[in-house]
Amino acid sequence: MDIREIARRARVSTATVSRAINRVPTVDPQLAKRVWKVVDELGYYPNTQARALVLGRSRIFGLVVSEITNPFFPEIVQTFENLAVENNYEILLTSTVHDPKRMESAVRRMIERRVDGVAILTFGMEEALIEHLRYRKVPLVFVDVGPDVPGVANIRINYLSGIRQAVQHLAALRHTRIAFIAGPQHLKSAIARRDAFKTSMTEIGLSADLIVVGDHKMEGGMRAFRELHALSNPPTAVLCSNDMTAIGVMREAYEEDLRIPKGLSVVGFDDIHLTEFTTPPLTTVQMSQHELAKIAFRALLNEVDQPRSQERHIYELVTSLVLRRSTALAPGDNVSGGPARPNRNSSRKNSLVSR
Amino acid sequence: MDIREIARRARVSTATVSRAINRVPTVDPQLAKRVWKVVDELGYYPNTQARALVLGRSRIFGLVVSEITNPFFPEIVQTFENLAVENNYEILLTSTVHDPKRMESAVRRMIERRVDGVAILTFGMEEALIEHLRYRKVPLVFVDVGPDVPGVANIRINYLSGIRQAVQHLAALRHTRIAFIAGPQHLKSAIARRDAFKTSMTEIGLSADLIVVGDHKMEGGMRAFRELHALSNPPTAVLCSNDMTAIGVMREAYEEDLRIPKGLSVVGFDDIHLTEFTTPPLTTVQMSQHELAKIAFRALLNEVDQPRSQERHIYELVTSLVLRRSTALAPGDNVSGGPARPNRNSSRKNSLVSR
């Protein structure tokens, strides 16, 4: 069933059918109604491939993430998808599981399907695929790590804003020995977080020498905390480069019978959903996946609408602390009476029994 | 840059280029090499839309899930995607966030893109979209809930196998008061799990009357457990209809200062990744998302390869218990010496400090 069939039955030309379907205003309402009637009766749906072929636009965006099973990404995918359907786009999802072959095939697939743009929302070093796509003049948007070249949009993440809030929050709770568990040092984003920690500490006169590196996974957090805990003068608070690391710290603390937050304050980074389900719920620096996806999508949409090829667009995403229940006054510090901590601005979705 | 450009430069016809690219064996190796040379030089990639148009096959599968942010689904998506790239397919992902409008638009999108098949891996009542797709003779595969009609494949889940293992595991640990926290009773899958629990209990002579219904979310688990805990003779073990419920139970138990597993044994259902990150790691009934996605993909592939339209295909997925650390001997039961529990067959990815 194609447009010609519709044309025949409505006794008009294919041109008119096409125009009616696309709501071109000049077509006689009478005819339009006749066309729509047939369309509805037959349950006709235009063939997107044919359309794409002549329009030269596929209405498909590529979306590259590191791995969907990493809890950071599902919400990005969800938001991106929502925006896609709203704008009549389709999304071609790829998770490079840090595998160069996967990236290569991803690029091939995207080019073959003639995507209108690609968002690379991965925290990694997928430099390889960039060149290939740039060469084809596909609109691109990167996060954090993108090359500073014309024609590709870039989302800068303001790590400092959130990390500074976290550090000052801990300092306000009388913590002075604050440790940082960093991420893999080949990731730009991990380095940026560590640097933000150093800056935040030194600017309030605390020393930032308690830094140990993890792997952005639970195991790394456990290992790193074991190391810290063995110190002669262990930290009373730990700030982590991401939430999985913080979960590792909490797990290890539990094994060592250290209660959180009384015995140890822990702060994560990312604000993945999981943090609401830990015991206790994790205080963390939010880097809104929702916002990130939104910015990325908008950037692509802009780019296809008015391709200002030579400008380089920079967007910014700020981070900010969300308070839950994994931080408290430093042990040994006794203030008299009153609630020890600032207002909680976290969305308290989970009806917790107060204790 | 199109196939004609290649043809011109290689001084052959477009037919030959097409044949060379598609590795038709009859073409002269000499010519083929000439074609490939030009292809590589120019970085030519065939236009999939044009191809799909003439072939009548889009090489796209639809994948419908409930919501990607539900931790049950990311692994399904990942596996499905892996298989897709392996087989040169693309996937058109939709999460109906339980919203009828979303489902409708999902169907429209899939039909417009002319998907070759659709896997509906959602635990819900998306009956609406079924008819529309069936009418179009799109190959379908359902999980659990599909209508028993010819032409659509169905994946049956064997809930009983895993739940029976769980119940018997608990019974072996001397638990006799075993409660079940069910899921929303409008979901077929939730009902099936509850029934499997009843069957498993009665067949070993235990009474299955400690059933309270939750909502498959953490809050429901917390609420349900509060109810159970307030009983004059509370259960010593709780089996949950899904993992999020179990996490709620653990959280609530923590609030009530009940240690797991010493004071209470908890078993979940689904085996989402999250269960490895709880403290303690959750013993749960595995319903392999990986297998599920694999079966679904295979089923679709079968269907497009040899469309035996009238047969109805039934596949089965068995469930089975995976032991972690949230179950132990019933309190008050003292056996002398020896390890209290069976071998642990769980994959112990996380190097836990034994305690």
Add this chain to the structure above:
DNA sequence: CGACCGCGGGAAAACGTTTACACACCCGCT
């Protein structure tokens, strides 16, 4: 030595749209 057969390659049609261009028709003006 000629006819026939097999094999490989080319011309062109087909897939289902959109849209540039052409062409009726009607209305109002001179």
Add this chain to the structure above:
DNA sequence: AGCGGGTGTGTAAACGTTTTCCCGCGGTCG
């Protein structure tokens, strides 16, 4: 009454492939 312009519809080309059909060539067999 004739002409010009505006409005709305139709015809056909174009998008980039695959594939059918046909043709020419070389080899083999009678």
